[in-house]
Amino acid sequence: MQIHKLTPAPIRFARRGNKENPFPGGVGVGCWRQNQMSVKQILTKDNFSREEIITLLTCIGEERTLLFQKSAEVKEKYIGKKVWFRGLIEFSNICSKDCLYCGIRKGNKNLRRYNLSDEEILAAAKFAFDNNYGSLALQSGELESASVTGRIENLLHRIKELSGGKLGITLSVGEQEHEAYKRWFDAGAHRYLLRIEATNEDLYKKIHPRNSKHDFRRRLNCLKSLQNIGYQVGTGVMIGLPFQTNEDLANDLLFMKDFDIDMCGMGPYIEHAETPLIEYAGELLPVGERFDLTLRMIAILRIMMKDINIVAATALQAIDPIGREKAVRIGANIIMPNITPGKYRDSYKLYENKPCTYDSAEDCQSCLEARVSLADNEVVYGEWGDSKHYERRRKDQIQFTTE
Ligand code: SAH
Numbered sequence: 001m002q003i004h005k006l007t008p009a010p011i012r013f014a015r016r017g018n019k020e021n022p023f024p025g026g027v028g029v030g031c032w033r034q035n036q037m038s039v040k041q042i043l044t045k046d047n048f049s050r051e052e053i054i055t056l057l058t059c060i061g062e063e064r065t066l067l068f069q070k071s072a073e074v075k076e077k078y079i080g081k082k083v084w085f086r087g088l089i090e091f092s093n094i095c096s097k098d099c100l101y102c103g104i105r106k107g108n109k110n111l112r113r114y115n116l117s118d119e120e121i122l123a124a125a126k127f128a129f130d131n132n133y134g135s136l137a138l139q140s141g142e143l144e145s146a147s148v149t150g151r152i153e154n155l156l157h158r159i160k161e162l163s164g165g166k167l168g169i170t171l172s173v174g175e176q177e178h179e180a181y182k183r184w185f186d187a188g189a190h191r192y193l194l195r196i197e198a199t200n201e202d203l204y205k206k207i208h209p210r211n212s213k214h215d216f217r218r219r220l221n222c223l224k225s226l227q228n229i230g231y232q233v234g235t236g237v238m239i240g241l242p243f244q245t246n247e248d249l250a251n252d253l254l255f256m257k258d259f260d261i262d263m264c265g266m267g268p269y270i271e272h273a274e275t276p277l278i279e280y281a282g283e284l285l286p287v288g289e290r291f292d293l294t295l296r297m298i299a300i301l302r303i304m305m306k307d308i309n310i311v312a313a314t315a316l317q318a319i320d321p322i323g324r325e326k327a328v329r330i331g332a333n334i335i336m337p338n339i340t341p342g343k344y345r346d347s348y349k350l351y352e353n354k355p356c357t358y359d360s361a362e363d364c365q366s367c368l369e370a371r372v373s374l375a376d377n378e379v380v381y382g383e384w385g386d387s388k389h390y391e392r393r394r395k396d397q398i399q400f401t402t403e
Pocket residue numbers: 101102103139140141142172173174175193194195197237238267268269270271272315350351352
């Protein structure tokens with residue numbers, strides 16, 4: 001007989017609990033509520049309502065297992081048990097912005113700033129190519145200027161040249177003018193990662209300085225520009241931010257679906273001592289819960305958007321040594337091994353406990369390969385591993401415009 005638990009309406013704050021209410025986000029509260037679909041019923045659908053997503057974000061025990069089983073099945077069916085690498089080159093930690101959560105924000109004076117030379121970047125790209133990585137990702141703090149645009153454009157041409165056009169390239173260098181995005185696309189970058197960070201504009205304002213340099217609308221417009229130009233567009237959010245609620249997280253996923261993203265990179269928020277948000281460290285969900293929420297977000301998104309690329313974020317590994325492997329098992333299909341030259345890695349600390357800052361590129365590769373096979377998946381070498389969703393989206397668009 002099904003026992004109907006009479007539990008209170010879901011409490012939506014993904015905040016840390018207290019003695020009276022140890023699980024304010026709903027963890028520990030059965031998901032089966034009167035007049036509400038069970039997780040089993042919800043998982044028979046492809047599209048979820050906000051309330052259903054909240055149920056999936058908070059279910060426990062067997063129901064949580066069902067969610068992860070379903071997302072793993074969807075990944076296997078639409079993507080295969082596979083992982084593609086993007087060799088990650090964090091080429092500069094110089095940033096003109098002051099995001100309140102980020103360890104390399106401009107206001108952090110306690111940090112050695114660096115900017116790799118073109119030769120160092122090209123050597124890292126060659127490493128990726130020689131090791132048969134299908135793609136690399138260039139990431140940095142955010143700088144906007146004619147010289148930065150020109151430099152990246154030139155690097156893109158040279159990376160294409162050294163790999164005979166074979167290396168796929170993802171860029172993640174923040175908000176830029178449409179023209180810069182267009183020039184980089186024409187020079188060979190074909191994927192762009194720009195996390196929206198939080199789709200609730202009020203929350204966005206709480207985690208950024210209130211000035212025109214940190215404007216939610218501009219970030220959104222940048223994402224639209226990237227999509228219009230023809231990039232495979234990736235976005236994502238941080239999970240477990242101060243002030244964030246489960247409802248916010250559900251809305252984040254609905255935004256991704258609605259925007260029709262091709263790729264997603266989302267990970268747990270991890271505090272950094274040299275940032276203003278450290279003030280709220282005592283109010284956060286425990287890291288274990290932030291980790292679990294991230295896995296759920298990945299699993300739910302995999303079911304909602306079956307053929308997109310989903311990154312197993314490095315930040316997962318800052319919490320759990322096999323964090324990325326767990327994400328791969330339940331739905332992620334992209335890993336970004338760090339191939340930044342070792343001496344700079346310690347200075348690209350967006351958050352504390354960033355893993356692999358003392359490893360070399362070779363160490364990263366063999367360690368990750370072992371981890372991926374532990375997750376019962378295989379690494380695909382020599383392929384770009386483009387988002388299948390993008391291919392489908394483009395085909396639909398062409399069909400639509402020729403009809
Ligand atoms: N400057 C670029 C790319 C580098 S930052 C940009 O902002 O888009 C890459 C990502 O690191 C950000 O999008 C953010 O989501 C993440 N990040 C920054 N600080 C973090 C923290 N304290 N915890 C977890 N992720 C963080």
